[in-house]
Amino acid sequence: MSEKVTIYDIAEKLNITAATVSRALNNNPKIKESTRELVIKTAASMNYKQNKLALALKSGRSNNIGVIVPRIDSNFFASVIRGIEEELHPNGYQVIICQTHESKKRENENLYTLIDAQVDGILMSLTDVTSENDGAFQYVLQKNVPLVFFDRSKHIEGVSSVTINDFRGGYLTTKHLINEGCRHIAHFSGDQSLEIFKNRFLGYKQALLDHGIDFKEEYVIYTKSAVEAGKEAVDKLLQLETPPDAIFSASDFAALGAIQELKERNISIPKEFCVAGFSNEPFTKFMELSITSVDQSPLEMGKMAARVFLEQVDKTETIKIEKKVVLAPELHIRKSSSRSTF
Amino acid sequence: MSEKVTIYDIAEKLNITAATVSRALNNNPKIKESTRELVIKTAASMNYKQNKLALALKSGRSNNIGVIVPRIDSNFFASVIRGIEEELHPNGYQVIICQTHESKKRENENLYTLIDAQVDGILMSLTDVTSENDGAFQYVLQKNVPLVFFDRSKHIEGVSSVTINDFRGGYLTTKHLINEGCRHIAHFSGDQSLEIFKNRFLGYKQALLDHGIDFKEEYVIYTKSAVEAGKEAVDKLLQLETPPDAIFSASDFAALGAIQELKERNISIPKEFCVAGFSNEPFTKFMELSITSVDQSPLEMGKMAARVFLEQVDKTETIKIEKKVVLAPELHIRKSSSRSTF
DNA sequence: TATTTTCGTGTAATCGATTACATAATTATT
DNA sequence: AATAATTATGTAATCGATTACACGAAAATA
Incomplete structure (x- = not known):
């Protein structure tokens, strides 16, 4: 370790006090111009670097923020993190990453660990x-550390959130499928205790209703967000008395599985059967049979979550802010559901 | 902010010293069992949490490590980070993420920022x-902070690295294309000042040589890692006097672009033309015409980089360790290059 | 019983920077 | 020139935890 240079070293060299050095370096107006210049020059020549840990201890602010996601290796979460990092980096914050792997236990652990590490805020997407x-969340709030949910959110007093309008996403997609002539539209959903899945489902239902199509319970299948799950779900659906002629999947991966299974059964897409997914994962665009999907603008979502945090971080402690930002979803219509266009 | 409980508060309550409290909580054997129990119980009841910043300042270790990648929203880097996080989390380290966006300036900034933040180590993949x-790297080394390169590496005295055998990856892929009957194999490369691209290229060249096929300079195209770049490159190649009948691309995205362009020209894959990529991005597997690609086992790479760091972090300061780990690449043969199998 | 060990705790310095308060040095005012 | 006002700097506490050293009390030994 190269000998660390502290303000005391600089002070000693110049025969002044550390306090003066500190003030000079922090542009305190009470310092004589000549002294300031001398200190700054000497600091530079001695290769002085401020010890951020000491500063953090003194100020109580670490300039770190924690981000908790189910997993980082999904395009959606990685993109959100990218957005967060890009927004927060210029503000001098470092981003600490934690994963939950959909485990509530790990979610709680991460929350406690981050608070222990004195992060200045936590941005997170819930486990499914x-x-x-809510113990861990209450702990965070009680420490007065700003907490912002993105995408996977739930209502907790004092917690802000940035989500997209999942209802609208579901509605638009379903409406699109109806417009393409589909009349028996199935839905792949996730755990509806998560608002995102609940709302996508409700949007789907409302669209059916508004267009005079009966909602059928048996058309709703709860799947994991995985290719295999999509295949199995199609298998189930095709055994119904009236099999569907379209699927609105709340997951791109399940949508992909569905398409693979349908192809294997020589069902022509989109002619006989339309499919649409959710998230706009990169592969949906790349496929030869590109997949219609709802874009959640993850980059924008990350930046927005970061901004909400920044707004809260310096506010007086007494005012509890609870901001709900809802972004607009964007339906990307592609081959898997385009009977007319392509 | 809920009043913070410190060891002094506990000490006061029990009419003992903070030193005793500290010792009790740290299982110092000099503490009487009854005292220890009392302290621990009281600490729990008062909801005491150790202040990690104070600890970090005292010990000089932040228990944070920095990870620098070109960007986080690529499956490869996200997966590496996942590996790093999973390996380091159980060891009490937090992972701080930084992006360079392929800018040398930001790379240097990130290095300085991380050092200033007193990270205990830095794991990174170079910009292209x-x-x-090497100023910034020297600065890191001089501070005696372990530095580990992964994937994109270059030789610097005292820096460890974890890479895959890119030469072998290039060799295996090219050999496979030859086995499928291709005799005019082109190569999409990246900036060869990066060892990864240099080595993939060399592996390609050697495979040609070993199988009695002439190496042609005009078959090597330098592309960005992007779909569009692949399309343009194919356009160029097909204008040659003897157009190639296969492409080994050092990028999956460029390979995808190539495939799209070839299809548009009604060139049949793999019958008339074979294509193979590198990185095993998720979409290569998902395509109907799945794309042959080299897997870099990013998860394993991340874990390995983390382990190399862990080995170094506690070593006596005088010994400079320089470990080079090379992982084996794995060729995933898929439809885009399988004349025989599928 | 007197003396040496051992054990358990307290005292105070330390990590590096910031800052309220005190004081010295300078300049302005009468 | 004497006093007031201003400016620049020093002193020392603080953030919260750790730890070398010191010391009193209890236990072991002579």
């Missing part, structure tokens, strides 16, 4: 496991 | 911009 226990 | 200036 339901839980009534 | 060449630079002779």
